[in-house]
Amino acid sequence: MVDVEVRRDRIIIRYKGKKWDWILEPRYWRNTLIWSALLILFPLVSYFVSPILLNTVITANLYAAVAIPLALMTLGTGRINFGPNFFIGVGGYTAALLSIAYGWGPLKTLPFAVIASLISALLFSPLVIVARGLYYVLLTLLLPLVFLEITFIYTDIFKGDVGLAGVKTLISTGMVKVNFLIAALISMLIMLLYLWVVNKVIKSRYGLIMAAINDGEEVAHGIGVNINKVKILAFVFASGMIGVIGWFYAHYFGTFAGITYLPLSFMIKILLVIFIGGRAQVFGCVVGGYFIAFLEMILITTLGPIQPVIFAIILTVLLFALPEGLFGIYRKRRYREYMPTLHVRR
């Protein structure tokens, strides 16, 4: 029988030995709700004030949406993946190739992009077991670079640095501004969904297991955790989530070129979203994503061709100047959750 218990701060539902909590106390969800509402309002306001901002909002959402699963992957595998953009490439190329070959729209290509990302992640998942610490960092760093090389080798398939054109667009209402607004809202929904899912996972029993693995694999193994299973699951699940962003890029721009997403310059942005945002804090990923996307946009519009140099210099300074990231400034005052320290060497 379903047993419902109403307490002062929460409603607890019990069914066949399982338990669900629904927290009523506002202090647990008020800030999240306020920030989510502000984020959703932002593209709507931009639509009327300055539509150019919409593209930056989309970029920011996508940076955050890659960084959030990467934070989960980092926590679950106890290793930092320096090549998450590999899965953007897999998802993006799968969607673009299928869309061009069969004229499929985004809804039809989505499952295939996810499946391709999951399969490629499964293929490379032994890395999380055999390669430790710095070995893992270097191997994952090489994956997107080698994939990029393959896209140049098979130019007849991947069209080299020109990229695949003619991918069916995500939205086509006939009005460009509205298309941008809807794309911004979809990217926002994906990002918020990722944030919610990953936050739930991290705060669940599995999150605790992942934290145990992150803190000490041997200790986690000693207390009965099937570390290989958890590491592979975290790696594959997060890779599938990142693959979806590749799918989004392909259908949003109507083109997909590996040279945009696979080089180190893109990967470093994602890593900096994590580090400058808040050292793999999931909420910090959103802060980092928005900060980096807007900084980049401001520098592009003001500095011209020297922007990549100045952008990299500013990010380097911030990397060293903000030891706990932007979210760390907030967290110092309101310490809420425990996120294990990241170790690369293990």
Added chain:
Amino acid sequence: MWGTIEVVLTYSLVLGALYLLVSLGFSIICGVLRIFHLGYAYLFTLSVYLTWMLMKELGFGLIPALLGMVVIQFAISYAIYKGIIMKYVAQEEIILTGLLLISIIVEQAVTYRYPIQAGVFIQTTIIDGSTEIGSAVISNQLLAGAAIAVILTILFILFFLKTKIGLAIRALSQDIYSSRLIGIHVEALYTFTMFLILIPVIIGTLMVAPVWAVDPTMGSLYMTTAILVAILGGLGNIKGTIIASFLVGFTHATVSFVLGEPRFMNFSALVLVMIILMVRPQGIAKSEALW
């Protein structure tokens, strides 16, 4: 058939020796400082473009420009060691990302000032022409580079095995705390190692620059090879690095001349690394010591 074997063997040896030159510095820094120098790519780019800049912007001759480049490289290495590596040695993810960012800054700055259309070229050819070895035809400059690579590696090995500083560096690569206990000046040796790795990098770049492509992204390509060799060799072990360099050279030569697909060179090396890591997760040699 015999002709193909001759070509593969010749190129395996030459490429292997050149890869050794490219990766030796990366391996040594892995072995001694126990970090990955992900900014390693900028060393190659700066070797060429600083020389070019000193020649074109300040009107230096080739030799003064090369000397100036070496001095600036030493100064930058010192600054990176003091400003980043020494301060953040406990936070490896920061070191890795920071070094990678520095590499990107250099690459972008070079692209901005000297884009690929600028036609940067430095005349560091030692021997012109080419030589026929059996069925293989190979540039004399690359042969000279390979010979220098072998000599330099032997000198490095002798330095690490026969000198007191080499002994101290090997001790440091094994155990930093014990090294401190027996009075080794760890910081000084780390700085020295940062300088030491510049030698093979600069010589290697200058040897291959007249033959192989020079562009602002050249460093990333060499760093990819260095990373593959370092992982395969066992992260910081010189014996492993030597074997791994020739293995990668052999793989590249086989893919290029037997399969006829030089485009697959890096991909084949990555597959080789992954296969070997499956069998020996620690790489070819144990990485606990430099030698």
